[in-house]
Amino acid sequence: MSKRIEATDLNVYYGDFLAVEGVNIEIEPRTVTAFIGPSGCGKSTFLRTLNRMHEVIPGARVTGEVLLDGDNLYAPGVDPVLVRRQVGMVFQRPNPFPTMSIRDNVLAGVKLNGGRMSKSDQDDLVERSLRGANLWNEVKDRLDRPGSSLSGGQQQRLCIARAVAVQPDVILMDEPCSALDPISTLAIEDLIEELKKEYTIVIVTHNMQQATRVSDKTAFFNIAGTGKPGHLIEYDDTSVIFSNPKVKATEDYVSGRFG
Ligand SMILES: Nc1ncnc2c1ncn2[C@@H]1O[C@H](COP(=O)(O)OP(=O)(O)OP(=O)(O)O)[C@@H](O)[C@H]1O
Ligand SMILES: [Mg+2]
Secondary structure, eight states, X not given: OOOOEEEEEEEEEETTEEEEEEEEEEEOTTOEXXXXXXXXXXXXXXXXXXXXXXXXXXXXXXXXXXXXXXXXXXXXXXXXXXXXXXXXXXXXXXXXXXXSBHHHHHHHHHHHTTOOOOHHHHHHHHHHHHHHTTOHHHHTTOTTSBGGGSOHHHHHHHHHHHHHHTXXXXXXXXXXXXXXXXHHHHHHHHHHHHHTTTSEEEEEOSOHHHHHHHOSXXXXXXXXXXXXXXXXXXXXXXXXXXXXXXXXXHHHHHTTOOO
8 A cells, every 4th residue: 555655866847947856755655744845946846746647737747767666657658547546636725526426526536447336335435435534424414415515624525535535555735725724724634644554645735833743754845046946955854854954944944034
């Protein structure tokens, strides 16, 4: 299940624009890693390279390698659709299919993958995934209601259930709580703590308290200026990044003295 991610000498381009340069990072299974850094430094760009979502943008490409338990995701012949099945993603804005039922939202990824399942297997998977996303008790009596009938925080947990349902090895989350209130945010953070037992988790966040609460490791990205590529500046235990970083730019950023 939970797998190790290793990026080596990764450069990410949008056409001719080098957006992120020379990232080397190793992310261990069953850990939560936070990506932090100022707007535009390439956190989302780099995150998307970890499941080849980057490639859906015309002109976007990478050089270097991303290994999942040693297998290069970018090797010739690797199917990006299978990569995205192994490495799931949760976005900033909860994006359930609005008219689809709660139940069908959970099954959406599995059905896309062409899986044929009996009704009772589907029911089991729906319950397991919704329990895994800590949403079951709130929705078990209204599984046939549309996804849009849920609150924002519930919708985000539904999206997590949808990601979990395909049984990935890794879950990537790009600012999953930025559209949520503090209570829903804490619910997602508790959930991340639970999911960590089974998955490798990477989360982009602008919320420093959140990074300290949920992550084991933190990666600080930065840019030297507009039009320059983003770099991974420092990567260490979260406690080190926030209390005793080695690089001055990291210290300035985490202490709010940035810019
Ligand atoms: N689809 C795209 N096409 C071209 N350039 C892009 C695209 N998406 C992002 N960029 C550029 O790549 C750089 C990194 O952007 P990215 O969205 O990865 O930053 P970020 O660190 O996630 O910022 P934020 O904290 O605001 O979300 C920026 O210069 C941005 O303008
Ligand atoms: Mg971003």
